[in-house]
Amino acid sequence: MAVIAAPREHAGDRRRMTFARRQALWGYLMVLPVSLILLGLVAYPFCYAIFISFTSRVVGDPGEWVGFANFRYLWGWSSFTRALQNTVTMVVVSDLLKLVIGLGLALLLNEPLKGRGIFRAVVLLPWAMPGFVAFLVWKLLLTPIGGGVNLVLTETGLHGGIIDWLGQRSTAMPAVIAATVWRGFPFWCISFLAALQNVPGELYEAAKIDGASAWRRFLDVTLPAIRSVILVVVLLSSIWTANSFENIWIMTQGGPSDATMVFPVLAYFGMQSQRLGEAAAVSVALVPALLVLVFVMTTLIKDDD
Amino acid sequence: MARERAFSRRRLVGGTAGGAAAVALGGGLGVSRLQEALAARTAPAVIQGTTKLTYWGGLIFSDAANEMLEAKINEWGKANNVETEVVMINQNETSQKVSAAVESGTMPDALDLGLDLLLLLSTTEQLVPLDELYEKIGGAQGGWFEAIAGATDPSLLGGARTGIPFGSTGNVLFRRIDVLEPAGFTEAPATWEELREQAEAAQAEPLFGLGLALSNVGDGNLQVSVLQSFGGRIADDAGKRVTIKSEETRAYLEWVSSAYEAGLFPPGATTWDGAGDNTAYLSGQAVFIANPGSVYLALLEDDPELAEQTGFSTLPAGPAGLVSPTQPNVRAISANSQNPDAAMALIDTLADPAFMEEYYKVAIYGPVLKNQLPFEIFKGPVHAGLADLVQNGTAPAEPDTYNAAYAEFNTNFLVPKMVQRVVVDGYDFDRAMDEAQQQGQAIYDKYP
Numbered sequence: 001m002a003v004i005a006a007p008r009e010h011a012g013d014r015r016r017m018t019f020a021r022r023q024a025l026w027g028y029l030m031v032l033p034v035s036l037i038l039l040g041l042v043a044y045p046f047c048y049a050i051f052i053s054f055t056s057r058v059v060g061d062p063g064e065w066v067g068f069a070n071f072r073y074l075w076g077w078s079s080f081t082r083a084l085q086n087t088v089t090m091v092v093v094s095d096l097l098k099l100v101i102g103l104g105l106a107l108l109l110n111e112p113l114k115g116r117g118i119f120r121a122v123v124l125l126p127w128a129m130p131g132f133v134a135f136l137v138w139k140l141l142l143t144p145i146g147g148g149v150n151l152v153l154t155e156t157g158l159h160g161g162i163i164d165w166l167g168q169r170s171t172a173m174p175a176v177i178a179a180t181v182w183r184g185f186p187f188w189c190i191s192f193l194a195a196l197q198n199v200p201g202e203l204y205e206a207a208k209i210d211g212a213s214a215w216r217r218f219l220d221v222t223l224p225a226i227r228s229v230i231l232v233v234v235l236l237s238s239i240w241t242a243n244s245f246e247n248i249w250i251m252t253q254g255g256p257s258d259a260t261m262v263f264p265v266l267a268y269f270g271m272q273s274q275r276l277g278e279a280a281a282v283s284v285a286l287v288p289a290l291l292v293l294v295f296v297m298t299t300l301i302k303d304d305d
Numbered sequence: 306m307a308r309e310r311a312f313s314r315r316r317l318v319g320g321t322a323g324g325a326a327a328v329a330l331g332g333g334l335g336v337s338r339l340q341e342a343l344a345a346r347t348a349p350a351v352i353q354g355t356t357k358l359t360y361w362g363g364l365i366f367s368d369a370a371n372e373m374l375e376a377k378i379n380e381w382g383k384a385n386n387v388e389t390e391v392v393m394i395n396q397n398e399t400s401q402k403v404s405a406a407v408e409s410g411t412m413p414d415a416l417d418l419g420l421d422l423l424l425l426l427s428t429t430e431q432l433v434p435l436d437e438l439y440e441k442i443g444g445a446q447g448g449w450f451e452a453i454a455g456a457t458d459p460s461l462l463g464g465a466r467t468g469i470p471f472g473s474t475g476n477v478l479f480r481r482i483d484v485l486e487p488a489g490f491t492e493a494p495a496t497w498e499e500l501r502e503q504a505e506a507a508q509a510e511p512l513f514g515l516g517l518a519l520s521n522v523g524d525g526n527l528q529v530s531v532l533q534s535f536g537g538r539i540a541d542d543a544g545k546r547v548t549i550k551s552e553e554t555r556a557y558l559e560w561v562s563s564a565y566e567a568g569l570f571p572p573g574a575t576t577w578d579g580a581g582d583n584t585a586y587l588s589g590q591a592v593f594i595a596n597p598g599s600v601y602l603a604l605l606e607d608d609p610e611l612a613e614q615t616g617f618s619t620l621p622a623g624p625a626g627l628v629s630p631t632q633p634n635v636r637a638i639s640a641n642s643q644n645p646d647a648a649m650a651l652i653d654t655l656a657d658p659a660f661m662e663e664y665y666k667v668a669i670y671g672p673v674l675k676n677q678l679p680f681e682i683f684k685g686p687v688h689a690g691l692a693d694l695v696q697n698g699t700a701p702a703e704p705d706t707y708n709a710a711y712a713e714f715n716t717n718f719l720v721p722k723m724v725q726r727v728v729v730d731g732y733d734f735d736r737a738m739d740e741a742q743q744q745g746q747a748i749y750d751k752y753p
Contacts, residue, residue, distance in 0.1 A: 058425075
């Protein structure tokens with residue numbers, strides 16, 4: 001009997017293994033289309049751009065492998081080092097301002113205010129507006145003669161002369177950052193608001209009973225509760241800001257001099273010269289910094305989990 | 306394949322010669338009847354088998370001109386039983402769109418191009434040689450102007466004529482007569498120093514004297530011509546060694562920076578986009594601007610009074626003479642075109658004198674062929690300036706050597722950037738020139 005039973009058991013195992021394998025295979029098949037799309041649309045262009053950055057490729061000519069020549073050329077280019085500084089400045093300052101404004105407004109809109117729904121909708125307007133329209137409006141507002149900002153300053157007597165907001169090194173970058181923050185803070189605000197609404201009210205009540213002040217409740221309850229959302233928003237927004245083109249291009253085209261030159265605009269100038277290898281090198285040069293940012297942020301998010 | 310091409314070209318020449326004869330015989334016909342007759346001309350058999358023909362036209366400020374070009378191409382397609390698709394491309398974006406099309410293998414059959422892009426595409430063999438068509442059109446219409454022929458010379462373009470010029474461009478100086486005459490200036494300034502003198506005398510904020518772009522846009526490269534008229538050079542005669550650091554460049558920087566410090570440039574001139582000077586002049590913020598003519602079209606439509614009060618003249622000269630470059634816009638055929646013969650026939654049709662006479666009336670271009678000079682439109686104020694420019698202006702890059710390095714030097718706006726270093730960043734002249742010299746040489750070194 002045992003001799004007969006054993007093969008039966010073995011056959012049952014094989015059937016179960018086959019079933020498990022079939023299930024696994026089915027799973028792989030289900031994710032295959034998405035994986036292929038990701039490979040085709042994300043990984044391939046990314047790797048190809050890196051490859052091109054090591055070639056002398058120009059439009060219509062595949063060029064040849066030149067090693068780090070494009071990067072050496074860029075490193076000697078004053079606009080490149082300036083773009084590096086400007087991109088970092090823009091990302092850090094914009095993120096800080098968006099964090100303060102976004103979080104402040106989110107805390108405010110999380111309170112039971114009258115007309116809260118309308119305020120929440122209004123806050124979203126800059127984000128809903130097409131970027132090029134928003135930055136064109138800012139450019140018009142900052143126009144030296146007839147621009148809204150100078151008119152207000154003149155009419156209120158705060159400043160009598162013409163301020164060339166976008167034409168001076170001292171004001172160009174702050175002006176562009178102001179426009180970028182205005183356009184971007186709603187995303188931060190709405191993300192934080194959504195996170196705040198998920199913080200259990202009992203935590204605040206317990207903190208109150210323990211005698212915690214509003215500031216302590218913010219530090220010890222609110223911030224830890226929305227920390228992971230803050231990290232994700234900082235990560236996304238930093239990448240978007242570092243890669244943003246239309247704000248600079250529409251308002252200053254990287255000028256005056258190279259006061260507002262950033263990587264995407266520099267890459268665009270490379271494209272105008274048809275030198276694809278150099279243009280790709282400009283973009284690729286930013287990748288290590290972004291990878292570090294992604295690594296740090298994802299580690300922090302993982303720690304939260 | 307080559308035989309087929311030769312055969313079809315003969316057919317093409319034959320067909321178009323018939324068309325030319327029709328033009329000659331049709332002197333008594335009205336223009337529209339003549340155009341109908343030309344369009345209805347029987348197409349060579351090879352054209353009738355053509356698949357869809359795509360044309361990228363260069364979008365200009367005149368809607369009428371854009372529509373006329375599109376209508377003419379479609380009319381030709383209908384008459385020749387060829388499906389046509391016309392896409393009008395903003396000329397500021399042609400470079401990017403063409404780059405993407407070349408890389409993705411989706412170039413149109415034919416397209417309008419500026420000289421820099423023509424140079425690049427020709428040297429990388431992206432365009433069909435059009436020497437025969439160039440000779441035929443030139444021969445039938447009195448010959449090409451010297452400046453136009455020189456700019457499209459095969460020695461510059463990889464050994465062949467790869468573009469058929471259809472309009473010349475260059476800068477004309479616009480000036481506000483209504484404010485200059487009361488200030489005692491009845492004549493256009495002959496030199497840059499005179500220009501500054503007049504601008505200073507006529508300036509009354511918010512009206513500024515010099516509406517010249519100093520920013521990182523094409524208009525900013527007018528400063529290259531100013532620099533050259535002061536005797537400065539981008540590179541040596543061989544077009545290899547950058548020579549921008551010189552006493553002549555110093556003299557130019559002295560001129561431009563002192564005018565800037567005197568407040569003669571409107572605020573924002575260092576960050577203007579391509580429409581900056583247009584806007585400044587139209588809104589009454591500039592006494593002088595230099596412009597290819599698009600402002601004139603806007604003036605006629607939006608402010609005829611200001612148009613009447615505007616005087617037009619050639620650019621002023623510097624201590625080293627007049628540098629006022631003129632260059633052609635051309636029509637070209639992609640090497641990847643499936644319909645090169647049909648595209649050639651189309652370009653030939655678009656060079657038809659009757660069509661071009663009507664086209665020039667609504668487009669801001671100067672003539673390219675000597676027989677076009679008597680057209681009535683070239684007696685008008687701006688058009689007369691453009692016609693003068695094509696006869697007396699300087700060749701592209703002159704006194705420098707026009708080559709790919711020179712084109713890239715200007716694509717990077719190194720001269721306006723050098724000026725910005727001085728007027729925005731406060732660099733001294735030597736430091737600004739050193740930087741331009743070093744960056745310029747780095748560009749030139751890429752082209753052995």
